[in-house]
Amino acid sequence: MARHVASIDVYERGVDPREADGQAGRSINLALAARGIRALQTAGVMPHIEPLLVPMRGRMIHDVDGSTEFQRYGQRDDEQIYSVSRGHLNQVLLNAAEERGNVNIHFQQEALGYDSSRCTAQFRDRNNDRDYEIAAAPLIAADGAGSVIRGSYSGSNLIGASRSLSQHGYKELAIPAGSGGKFQLDPGALHIWPRGGFMLIALPNPGGDFTLTLFLANEGEQSFSTLTDEQSVTAFFESHFADAAALIPDLCNAVINNPLGMLGTVRCRHWHDAGNMLLIGDAAHAVVPFHGQGMNLAFEDCVLFEQIFADIGADWERVFENFESTQLTNANAIADMALENYVEMRDTVRDPKYALQKELAFELERRLPDRFIPRYSMVMFHADIPYRVAKDRGAIQQHLLEQLTSDAEKIDQIDLDVAVATVIEQLDPVNGGKACALILKR
């Protein structure tokens, strides 16, 4: 935006993370993939981000007995995702915004609401608890999943937002670096301890430590509500995550006292109020974190917004309309895929049939790279394939994989010529990546 308009004011509820040790935000690290990387390249900040990245080539699956199995994410060497610290990423982006000279960032200014009839936003200055109002049209609301700006429209049909909260929550834990700053697990992987109804994951940080996240039901027999004392936490971790537990210092205290995070999906009928207000990022479309795409999607919003703005100029209503009509179905598609991926991560990855289907999918991609791209790869490594296309093609591909592997236990029991012919019959080429124009054969 700073490239296109004279000046921008950013109002942020929190303190300046550059002065607060960079610990703003909920999860400490995030998985960055192709869509996010494209946005950071477009913004010209990638050289500052690259040194912060830890590449992850695949998943390391940890079984209850302590054995591990590595599953590659993609088959090409450049098909990897990257762990990045949320705090450091925020710092780089804030510096880059300020360096442009026309972005004024006001910290500790909390939005209280938006009056759409007068196009004014109400704020509280947290330095002195003073409330004030500013004229704000256009206002671009990027205030996250619990957006108060979105909430200002709750009584009207203009936005039509719904927020469905998951019955599962999460807590973050940590494995520190070992002696001499060494990683205590393989740093080239995203680690998963899948246990059917719940899971633990770990992402590496550049300092040699890992951030862990336990995803578990909030209530019920095996749930956060039962992990309330040392005995219950120790018994739970000993029976499900014994190898990880041995690496987490102060485990019981962390599990009992660390905050319980909520997970949910936000869907809206509309994201804008004429040319006055636009929701963007999680405020418009929060998704559950199981595809590691919420931030990547929010960054994709920024790339798309800039493209549309560069085409149309400051006709805000048309810009907002175009943005919504292109991206809303994509956001809904990744919201669905992210929900599906929870089951894949916590359960399906352990199924031998899943491994066989993945092997076959890679083989078909090798033979027909313009027609068959595994759905995970379309989402994570192909920034030019819209999420909705990934979802639609993914459904057709999954059906094919299930059919082709129904009587097989090993790949050499599958007639690959028949498999190739079936793919050619059912899927058109992805059109050189210009998948918007894709016509699906059903």
Ligand SMILES: Cc1cc2nc3c(=O)[nH]c(=O)nc-3n(C[C@H](O)[C@H](O)[C@H](O)COP(=O)(O)OP(=O)(O)OC[C@H]3O[C@@H](n4cnc5c(N)ncnc54)[C@H](O)[C@@H]3O)c2cc1C
């Ligand atoms: C456990 C977990 C793991 C995740 N892992 C990944 C991952 O691996 N990869 C990935 O791509 N995504 C991941 N995500 C999703 C990702 O965190 C979000 O999609 C992303 O942060 C959205 O960015 P945003 O700027 O829209 O919102 P946010 O990051 O929520 O930022 C909103 C900003 O608005 C400010 N704000 C809020 N309310 C107000 C107010 N009233 N007034 C003023 N300012 C306000 C906040 O302080 C904050 O700075 C994960 C999410 C969770 C919960």
